[in-house]
Amino acid sequence: MAATELLGLGFEFVEIFAFIVLATVGLAVIFGMMGIINLAHGEFILVGAYATTFAVAAGVPLALAIALGVLATTAFGLVLERFIIRRLYGRLLDSMVVTWGISIVVIQLVRIVFGNSAPGIGIPFGEVSAVDAPTYYFVLAVIAVSVLAGLYALFMWTDFGVRARATMQDEATARSMGVDTERMYTATFGIGSALAGLTGALYAPVLTVTPEYGSTFLVEAFVTVVVGGSSVLVGTILASGFLGSVNAAVTNVAGTFMGQVAMLVAAIVAIRLMPDGITGLLEDVRQKWGESE
């Protein structure tokens, strides 16, 4: 009995962890690295979901349709960056208002063009009978971890990563060192868009796709980014792990509603104790250690 309960709890954690990570990464890249508060994050996810859904409806295999969803969202993000977002770097509040507007426009445009609902896809791969759960959730978790690993490799180990981080930290110096900072901004925004598109595409079979689809992800994404703090990767991983555990444990005991409440309460407490998020605290600790040595 205890074993099955433990399995259930483990599964719940996997399900919620994957959801939080995937909801957050695209936002974390765009907000954490570029200082753009992207209130249209949900609609980037929406674009990915719609492209995937309609590709599947047109007979494209799911894996390829997901790739198409990512491509479509990347293109969408790049166009927006080129014509609108580019003017908003360093203007935190302005970026909020503008992206909020974009979000409203996109939702209504999608409704006008595609109608009030999209055809369903169905969750692939059957079930894991030990926990009565879709196999697909474990696939999502594996992808979530791979995405984080891939991002880490990209930003820490490649030439591009160094240039991108230099641009975000000190644009003027980076430019004087010969970095094409405009291009770095565009590329980073493209990566953030692609990640959002991937999330939308991956969740298109799990969640019902309608014009309001993006809003499903927004709360988790923003809460996680704020709790995580300024460091994109470490913050996302730690905050997702923390919030996911709280949510899963309480959901398991007291149901989905209390799970959500507990997660948000945990977030409030975390922000009260760590105003700069988990990574801000880590940074403080590291500095204090440096001083004491």
Place this chain on the structure above:
Amino acid sequence: MTDRSLSRRDVLAGGAAGALTSIGGCVQNGGLLGIQSGADAPTVAILEDRSRDFALTGTAKYRTTKLAIEEINRDGGILGREVDVFAPDPQSDNMRYQDLTRHAIYKEDVDALWAGYSSATREAIRPLINDHEQLYFYTTQYEGGVCDKTVFPLGATARQQLGAVVPYLIEEYGDRIYTIAADYNFGQLSGDWVKLIADEHDAEVVGEEYIPLGETQFGSTINNIQASDADFVMSMLVGQNHSSFYEQRAASGLEIPIGSSTTMAQGYEHLRLDPPALSDMYVGVNYMEELPTDRNADFVERYYERWDDAEYLNQEAQNNYFSVYMYKEAVERAGTFDQDAVIAELESGIEIEAPEGDIRLDPKTHHMVHNMRVGHADENHELTFDEEQQIEPSFLQDVGCDLPNDPERTQYEPQDVYGGI
């Protein structure tokens, strides 16, 4: 006549009807009516959502109301006069609903009002309706209990829908029920009804979960249902986030049958979701587009002819449609658009040949005695229906709601009548 929408038909119809109504009017209203018909054209307001949260279900309601008015105008209008429509999009926003309702009542001076999808919307505008004693048709299936002199809640109530489907499932599958419902007024009250109806049939609710509207992850709910050893699940989940439950259920291999008052007939999940997400789903309904009758086939055909990009003709849309015709009948019997007179006619007992079948209004409660059926979706989402049965709006009858004699404005809850549940 004003110059507003004066057409050849107006002149012809107006002339003929003016002659008739002035005779009828002389008898009924002291001869004033012949003069009244020269005033502004009769106007009805259709406030139904075509954007944002409720667009999926509201659009069809708008369209069938429009269709009914167009058909009526084509056939010579009501009392020989073409009916004008005031129909801005309230955009699923209750503040906007209040503004538009005020506008409809005070600026447009509408003769009848069709408005709103959710109970929250209805309750947001009901004070305005009451202030002005506005004739108001609310057509969504809802939790029930509104006993209000000028309000006609014509959708099936939770009592009627659950009263059709819960006993059916107890009979078919057994007496252990697990309830999952949206965590707000509608869901909570529907959960109470399940308990009550279960009680009446010696069944037992072995588990209950009320789920916030934003929730999309149902892993733990599915686990709890598995663990409860229930014979069937009653689901009053609501909205797009909740419909993810059905896909996740299918992928989890949860094979318990599910009964519902909210799926398929409103948001056409059986067409939107990929089979077998809704396999073994039973829903208590007064109408679905797929009802296999000739009268319905004709209605559905006219609907899609008029709106060729329409997605589905839902239960509420049918309610709008028949209620416009019911309104027409009442106005013609009253011989005037005067709202008190029309309400008196509606209360004198009225029957209508609706697409769902021949049904009648219960004068005391202002609710319909609906033809209820249990619709069943199989693993390919093919629908079948069991025998129809007429179900009275018995809750308000038990309360003692008697609007013709006691013009109150209350919403009752099951606890008020049946005690602690």
